[in-house]
Amino acid sequence: MRLIFGLLLLVGLGLAGFAVKTASGRFSQYQDALARTQEAVVPVKDVYVVTRQLRYGDVLQPEDVRAVKWPADALPIGTFDSMEKIFPPEREGERTVLRVMERDEPVLLVKVTQPGADAGLAAALTPGMRAFALQVDVNSGVSGFLRPGDRVDVYWTGNREQGGVTRLIHANLPLIAIDQQTDEERNSPTIARNVTVEATPTVVAKLAQAQATGRLTLALVGVRDETESAQVQATLDQILGPKETVEQARTCTIRTRKGAELVLIPIPCPVEG
Known part of the structure; x- marks a missing residue:
């Protein structure tokens, strides 16, 4: 009886060791897969985009923007990453749209005025x-x-x-x-x-x-x-076309009468000495 109990104990210990080894291998594989997945994730940052089409002269309101995740290595120049930067509480006045923006297009510095600034021609100059x-x-x-x-x-x-x-x-x-x-x-x-x-x-x-x-x-x-x-x-x-100088030839004549009619008869011009 003791022999059978000992054999069963050995078999149990062997199965437990095998289970632990198998679980450890699976856990290592999971950790490796998780690490590879984390390496493949693209870093992102918050960027504020417009929620509707905005045209020249529209006043930018808080409900007109929302935050989205944007690839950190492909951020457009002049984006905003917080509501406080778009609508600074310490500065009075609203931003006005200088250029047309379509829905989900990032809000850029060049497309809106400074808070309270006039949306005139001077604001749009490079x-x-x-x-x-x-x-x-x-x-x-x-x-x-x-x-x-x-x-x-x-x-x-x-x-x-x-x-x-x-x-x-x-x-x-x-x-x-x-x-x-x-x-x-x-x-x-x-x-x-x-x-x-x-x-x-x-x-x-x-x-x-x-x-x-x-x-x-x-x-x-x-x-x-x-x-x-x-x-x-x-x-x-x-x-x-170029100007052409036209030289008119000299014409010499003599006058003679045929009855009551005066007739001009061409003759060679004398050579000028």
């Missing part, structure tokens, strides 16, 4: 750039089909050294306003009297001189056109 107004009409302004956000090539036409010339003076200038309208979503044609471009001070000086000494014409650049226009010009000689 640092280091200046706004400059050009006078246009239905002919020089692409028949009213310009809108904020478009790009144009600017041509100057005037008299240089008593001859007509048209020259491209600057390419791919961005338009930031049409008359008093800065909304990029405006799509109805309007015959503008002034368009405002964004340019460096050097380009502004060139445009001011060109506008004062000749006539400016705008050429619309395609939305997906990334080519850079070459420096081109056209003169009257290129359009009409």
